[in-house]
Amino acid sequence: MKRAIERRWRDSASLIVLAKRNVDAISKSNTDACNYDILLQTRTHNASFSNSVVFPGGVTEEADASDHWLPLFTNFGYTKRDFEALHRPGSPANPIFKDDPVRRHIALRISAIRETFEELGLLICSTEHKNNKPDIWSGILSNVDTKHWQSKISKNPSELFNLCKEYNCYPDIWSLHYWSNWLSPVTLPKRFDTAFYVAAVKDKPANIQSSNEVVKVEWDHPINLLERNTKGEVILHPPQGYELSRFSHITDLGKLISFARNITSQGNELIFPIPIRAKDGYVFLLPGDHLYPANVDYNAQIITKDKTTKELRDTTKTLHRLEIAGSERLIVVHNYTPKNHINMGNQIKSVNITIHQ
Structure with missing residues (x-):
């Protein structure tokens, strides 16, 4: 760390x-x-x-x-x-x-x-x-x-x-x-x-x-x-x-x-959201997501990907992220089991969250 x-x-x-x-x-x-x-x-x-x-x-x-x-x-x-x-x-x-x-x-x-x-x-x-x-x-x-x-x-x-x-x-x-x-x-x-x-x-x-x-x-x-x-x-x-x-x-x-x-x-x-700038918005990776890095740099620059937020989803793998695209604000969870906490199951839930970008 x-x-x-x-x-x-x-x-x-x-x-x-x-x-x-x-x-x-x-x-x-x-x-x-x-x-x-x-x-x-x-x-x-x-x-x-x-x-x-x-x-x-x-x-x-x-x-x-x-x-x-x-x-x-x-x-x-x-x-x-x-x-x-x-x-x-x-x-x-x-x-x-x-x-x-x-x-x-x-x-x-x-x-x-x-x-x-x-x-x-x-x-x-x-x-x-x-x-x-x-x-x-x-x-x-x-x-x-x-x-x-x-x-x-x-x-x-x-x-x-x-x-x-x-x-x-x-x-x-x-x-x-x-x-x-x-x-x-x-x-x-x-x-x-x-x-x-x-x-x-x-x-x-x-x-x-x-x-x-x-x-x-x-x-x-x-x-x-x-x-x-x-x-x-x-x-x-x-x-x-x-x-x-x-x-x-x-x-x-x-x-x-x-x-x-x-x-x-x-x-x-520790829940540390890691931002990815997508073509249509932002994805904030959360721990356990298959794209979440093994070695976290807590002061790293924002990652840029040439894909949309939906294209960055891979439902064959673990997803644990926040997505912001246009007016959509989503919590996306798939195949994720938290350590010592509530299991929310698989969901794509609309939550009107505010994030500084």
């Missing part, structure tokens, strides 16, 4: 927050209906990923990896074994977790929690001792002076630790389950290596206080979001469009969280 050479991106973490849907919103006649919603926000025009619907999150900070956190967790009953459970020995570790996967998972989970609070005022923290923690739900601390602490933490990320000391709580990192890792393609002006985590809250918080970088906050289920996206009602970037497609294959919240808990320490493939 050439990640250490000319590194042109920043590490970041994103949190996919799920909550049980109101039973009145689910048709009793439709047993396949999705019974959970996902928390999404729309960024302002001058923020990163402007005017697009994204999961809360942002770049990591040194304070997220501070040694102060470990004694705090220990005070609430967490042990070395709990820390080590975040990454199974022998599991693949993507570059964002290299050198010390356990410590990196701790820091990135704290990043995701901190950024979610900064952006939405939703504080995924707990005051419960480990022995009293519920199996599924993330803790939410609601009795804080949200605007005051949002301002302080935004100016100085280390203030999250001071908040935890004042309210005798800790970031509820064990309720976050590692989901995926995306590295922005070379076509993006700003690039991020992002670890995505999944968490479930028992009740949707009533008072979300978004920052000035967020113009809209909403809850919706993945199937409806994809339908709205196809109609052009919401703008999605590739990670959001792809992950929502994955979520749509598990419509029960309990089963989804159980699946996420099972894969969280096992690791999975």
Whole structure:
């Protein structure tokens, strides 16, 4: 891997927050209906990923990896074994977790929690001792002076630790389950290596206080979001469009969280889209595609092919790619089985994704 050479991106973490849907919103006649919603926000025009619907999150900070956190967790009953459970020995570790996967998972989970609070005022923290923690739900601390602490933490990320000391709580990192890792393609002006985590809250918080970088906050289920996206009602970037497609294959919240808990320490493939400029548009190769290189250069120039996007398909081989041609935006999967993740089967799915070219 050439990640250490000319590194042109920043590490970041994103949190996919799920909550049980109101039973009145689910048709009793439709047993396949999705019974959970996902928390999404729309960024302002001058923020990163402007005017697009994204999961809360942002770049990591040194304070997220501070040694102060470990004694705090220990005070609430967490042990070395709990820390080590975040990454199974022998599991693949993507570059964002290299050198010390356990410590990196701790820091990135704290990043995701901190950024979610900064952006939405939703504080995924707990005051419960480990022995009293519920199996599924993330803790939410609601009795804080949200605007005051949002301002302080935004100016100085280390203030999250001071908040935890004042309210005798800790970031509820064990309720976050590692989901995926995306590295922005070379076509993006700003690039991020992002670890995505999944968490479930028992009740949707009533008072979300978004920052000035967020113009809209909403809850919706993945199937409806994809339908709205196809109609052009919401703008999605590739990670959001792809992950929502994955979520749509598990419509029960309990089963989804159980699946996420099972894969969280096992690791999975780094999703780094590699662009090919075709005659009629672009193909973005994803890991496992038969054209995906064995040795990846994360800063390579765009490849050009004298074929159309459809001509570059070969259904006798493995396909795992995004295609952009004219008004078509497609996820194409054929004969692809992911490592430690949801198998979406063979599909050519329309997803209205936005990609900088």
